[in-house]
Amino acid sequence: MPLPAPILVVLAVAAFAGHYALPRRWQNAWLLLVSYGVVGLWGWPVAALLAASTLLNLALGRRVRAEGRPRRGVLALGLAANLLLLLHFKLADFYLPGLAALAAQVGLADRTGARTVLAPLGLSYYTLQAIAYLVAVYQGRLAPAPGWVAFPLYLAYFPKLIAGPLEPPGQFLAQLEKPRIVDNAAVARGAGLIVLGLFRKIVLADVLFGYIPDLAFHRPFLYGRLDLALALAAYAFALYNDFAGYTNLARGVSALFGLELSPNFAQPFFARSFGEFWNRWHISLSHWLREYVFFPLSRALRRRWPDRTHPVNVLVPPLVVMLASAAWHFTAAHKMVLVWGGLHGLYLAGEQWLARGGPALPPDRWPRWRQALGALVVFSLTSLAWVPFRPGIGLWHTLNYWRSLFINSVPSTFDARVLVVIALSLGLDWLQARTGDEVFVLRWPLWARALTLAAVSAAIGFCLAPVGVTPFVYQGF
Amino acid sequence: MALRSPSGRTLTLTWPFGRTVLLAALLLALAAGAAEGVARVPAVQTRLTLTSTDNPNPDFDQLLFELDQHVAQHGPLDCVVIGSSLATVGFSADEFSTAYAATGAGDPPNCFNFGLAALVAQQAGPLARLLVALYHPRWLIFATSARDFSPNLDLAGYTPENDLTRGAWVRYRLGEGFSLTGWLVDNSRAYRAALDVRRALLAGPLSRAPLPSPDLTLPPDPVQEDRLFGLLANYQPTAAGLAGLQQVLALQAEGASVYVVEMPVHPTYLAAFTHGAADLALFRTAVQQPTMAAGATFWSAELELSLSDGDFDDRHHLSAAGRSVFSSWLAGKLAVVP
Numbered sequence: 001m002p003l004p005a006p007i008l009v010v011l012a013v014a015a016f017a018g019h020y021a022l023p024r025r026w027q028n029a030w031l032l033l034v035s036y037g038v039v040g041l042w043g044w045p046v047a048a049l050l051a052a053s054t055l056l057n058l059a060l061g062r063r064v065r066a067e068g069r070p071r072r073g074v075l076a077l078g079l080a081a082n083l084l085l086l087l088h089f090k091l092a093d094f095y096l097p098g099l100a101a102l103a104a105q106v107g108l109a110d111r112t113g114a115r116t117v118l119a120p121l122g123l124s125y126y127t128l129q130a131i132a133y134l135v136a137v138y139q140g141r142l143a144p145a146p147g148w149v150a151f152p153l154y155l156a157y158f159p160k161l162i163a164g165p166l167e168p169p170g171q172f173l174a175q176l177e178k179p180r181i182v183d184n185a186a187v188a189r190g191a192g193l194i195v196l197g198l199f200r201k202i203v204l205a206d207v208l209f210g211y212i213p214d215l216a217f218h219r220p221f222l223y224g225r226l227d228l229a230l231a232l233a234a235y236a237f238a239l240y241n242d243f244a245g246y247t248n249l250a251r252g253v254s255a256l257f258g259l260e261l262s263p264n265f266a267q268p269f270f271a272r273s274f275g276e277f278w279n280r281w282h283i284s285l286s287h288w289l290r291e292y293v294f295f296p297l298s299r300a301l302r303r304r305w306p307d308r309t310h311p312v313n314v315l316v317p318p319l320v321v322m323l324a325s326a327a328w329h330f331t332a333a334h335k336m337v338l339v340w341g342g343l344h345g346l347y348l349a350g351e352q353w354l355a356r357g358g359p360a361l362p363p364d365r366w367p368r369w370r371q372a373l374g375a376l377v378v379f380s381l382t383s384l385a386w387v388p389f390r391p392g393i394g395l396w397h398t399l400n401y402w403r404s405l406f407i408n409s410v411p412s413t414f415d416a417r418v419l420v421v422i423a424l425s426l427g428l429d430w431l432q433a434r435t436g437d438e439v440f441v442l443r444w445p446l447w448a449r450a451l452t453l454a455a456v457s458a459a460i461g462f463c464l465a466p467v468g469v470t471p472f473v474y475q476g477f
Numbered sequence: 478m479a480l481r482s483p484s485g486r487t488l489t490l491t492w493p494f495g496r497t498v499l500l501a502a503l504l505l506a507l508a509a510g511a512a513e514g515v516a517r518v519p520a521v522q523t524r525l526t527l528t529s530t531d532n533p534n535p536d537f538d539q540l541l542f543e544l545d546q547h548v549a550q551h552g553p554l555d556c557v558v559i560g561s562s563l564a565t566v567g568f569s570a571d572e573f574s575t576a577y578a579a580t581g582a583g584d585p586p587n588c589f590n591f592g593l594a595a596l597v598a599q600q601a602g603p604l605a606r607l608l609v610a611l612y613h614p615r616w617l618i619f620a621t622s623a624r625d626f627s628p629n630l631d632l633a634g635y636t637p638e639n640d641l642t643r644g645a646w647v648r649y650r651l652g653e654g655f656s657l658t659g660w661l662v663d664n665s666r667a668y669r670a671a672l673d674v675r676r677a678l679l680a681g682p683l684s685r686a687p688l689p690s691p692d693l694t695l696p697p698d699p700v701q702e703d704r705l706f707g708l709l710a711n712y713q714p715t716a717a718g719l720a721g722l723q724q725v726l727a728l729q730a731e732g733a734s735v736y737v738v739e740m741p742v743h744p745t746y747l748a749a750f751t752h753g754a755a756d757l758a759l760f761r762t763a764v765q766q767p768t769m770a771a772g773a774t775f776w777s778a779e780l781e782l783s784l785s786d787g788d789f790d791d792r793h794h795l796s797a798a799g800r801s802v803f804s805s806w807l808a809g810k811l812a813v814v815p
Contacts, residue, residue, distance in 0.1 A: 024487055182488050187494070213682040216682075231682075453498065454508070458508070463679060
């Protein structure tokens with residue numbers, strides 16, 4: 001459920017005013033209260049589930065390490081509870097109708113029927129963060145969070161609750177303990193990130209989504225090859241700007257409270273290898289998967305097959321990690337993400353297999369031609385993988401799209417507007433990469449900043465759809 | 478400025494701050510003022526067509542613009558037809574007027590077809606209220622069919638993103654509260670010109686491929702025509718749709734003569750309903766009863782017209798030949814209304 005913009009603005013202003021009117025020691029409690037207020041807008045069961053998950057993990061976190069010794073059983077219980085909760089909501093639509101029918105057959109229920117169970121707001125995000133917390137405490141890298149505010153706020157903090165970024169627990173909890181001074185520069189940076197987020201979402205993402213032909217993914221045989229290629233590029237850049245826009249907004253709002261959230265993107269379409277792509281796309285999830293799936297799995301496999309270049313060591317970890325990522329993205333509307341994850345697993349495994357014998361040169365040190373070729377290959381193959389990422393897509397649609405991309409004979413209309421918006425997106429990325437600063441505009445003189453802000457505000461107002469901003473894609477996971 | 482708390486400062490803003498925002502706001506205000514001034518220069522005014530009201534459904538804006546032009550050219554409206562694409566392609570205002578005059582019932586009526594692709598019944602009410610309030614037609618004809626009342630709105634082509642009733646100007650004109658956008662549409666020429674530029678730049682995808690027409694000699698194929706089957710599965714007219722119909726019918730008491738007309742469908746269309754003709758009858762009864770109760774008129778072209786395959790483009794859209802038959806039939810019906 002997208003919240004109306006006026007409600008969001010009123011909430012943000014009230015949260016900001018309350019935060020700075022309160023004594024320092026009450027600020028975290030205030031942020032927790034505001035966060036639950038935001039969750040409550042989606043209904044009390046959503047808030048109750050978050051509270052229950054929080055209490056469970058808070059209790060387990062205090063028992064997962066006792067007298068300096070890790071307790072494996074408690075960790076296993078915590079991992080199982082969190083994963084089962086996540087799996088239940090991801091798969092409820094598949095197994096509940098069957099269970100209901102079974103119950104009706106044996107007389108335990110008086111009727112059968114399908115029901116739709118939507119994953120509660122933020123569940124996928126706070127569950128992974130709870131797991132990260134339990135593991136960090138278990139490994140002794142983090143002391144259990146004291147009191148009744150810090151850890152609950154870590155899970156519920158409203159700017160990152162809906163769609164991340166997934167914060168490492170140590171990093172976030174440490175910030176809660178320190179005094180947070182917000183000065184002119186911090187406000188300017190926070191506001192800059194918010195404007196940048198609105199620009200990415202409204203001017204780039206929503207416009208590109210609007211350019212994608214309605215039936216392109218479901219009836220690709222009706223469109224020319226060039227139109228299908230453009231639709232796919234538009235979809236890739238729209239997804240990127242939608243999610244990057246959200247992350248910018250979340251980080252900007254959080255910066256106004258003096259809390260720094262992790263970046264999630266670093267110009268992913270400049271990636272020259274698949275490994276680099278995943279260091280630039282949804283970075284916080286990539287880090288989580290690397291930390292809690294890839295490394296433990298690689299270590300376990302290396303114990304069994306010590307040779308680093310053994311096929312099992314090269315191929316299995318990336319495949320498993322990307323399938324785990326796909327499972328995390330899985331919803332009733334996104335069943336084909338398993339194909340998306342499988343493809344990315346194959347890409348990574350293939351890349352690692354080809355590089356297994358040679359020196360591991362970073363892409364920066366590759367010759368120019370190889371960098372360009374790498375970027376082209378990565379963009380093309382990741383774009384093909386976005387087809388099954390589209391909601392409501394089936395395997396047949398996916399195969400049809402790929403086939404139509406190469407064999408359709410329908411004439412193309414060629415919508416050049418798509419290329420203009422993509423060029424804008426790439427230009428913004430290039431400036432950010434060149435300056436090493438997301439809000440590089442803040443370094444410019446006053447007149448240039450004001451002119452840019454006026455132009456960007458006008459563009460946002462110009463592109464704002466009559467019915468407002470569309471929901472963020474990653475809110476649905 | 479610093480906001481202090483008992484334990485010390487946490488927000489420490491020092492002067493000057495906010496200069497960038499102030500300067501940007503000033504620049505925007507200057508640009509907007511200059512643009513409005515230019516847009517009001519007579520030489521510029523004549524070149525601006527101003528077609529958009531910032532409605533989420535661009536087809537609505539286009540039709541409204543055409544209606545304004547029509548009224549400017551032909552005078553006050555006698556009748557307006559609303560409905561979905563079934564009305565758009567199934568009704569010809571010119572053929573209707575000619576046929577009406579040929580009956581000797583009176584002068585050719587000045588009629589306009591406001592059939593809007595993907596319109597559903599719950600939108601018909603606000604649309605009818607708006608058109609009656611703005612143009613005061615003598616006859617309001619709601620050309621409807623079972624699809625307008627389907628619970629599967631998305632398969633009828635409806636999305637919240639193209640819902641004309643969510644347009645700020647529409648709501649403003651219907652008296653549903655003040656809206657800055659609505660006010661600007663009525664009062665700022667530069668704003669409306671900007672909306673037109675926006676529409677040209679941001680209008681949906683350029684490539685819209687037509688779906689292949691089905692073979693009308695065969696029953697609908699559940700795989701190829703899955704949208705039609707989904708639209709009509711377990712058919713039950715929606716409460717929201719019937720509420721929209723009630724809004725249309727309420728205009729009868731406000732001086733407009735309201736006619737609800739069931740559009741004809743191809744015989745094979747019935748196979749897409751779960752219960753065939755019984756479901757279509759369910760729709761008919763659900764629409765006919767409130768229409769009669771409101772003192773308005775219900776006619777069923779589906780029951781009264783005998784059409785051949787050549788009169789249809791697909792299973793529920795009329796062809797040019799079918800359009801002539803339907804428009805003449807409707808003129809004949811209205812001609813004998815006292």
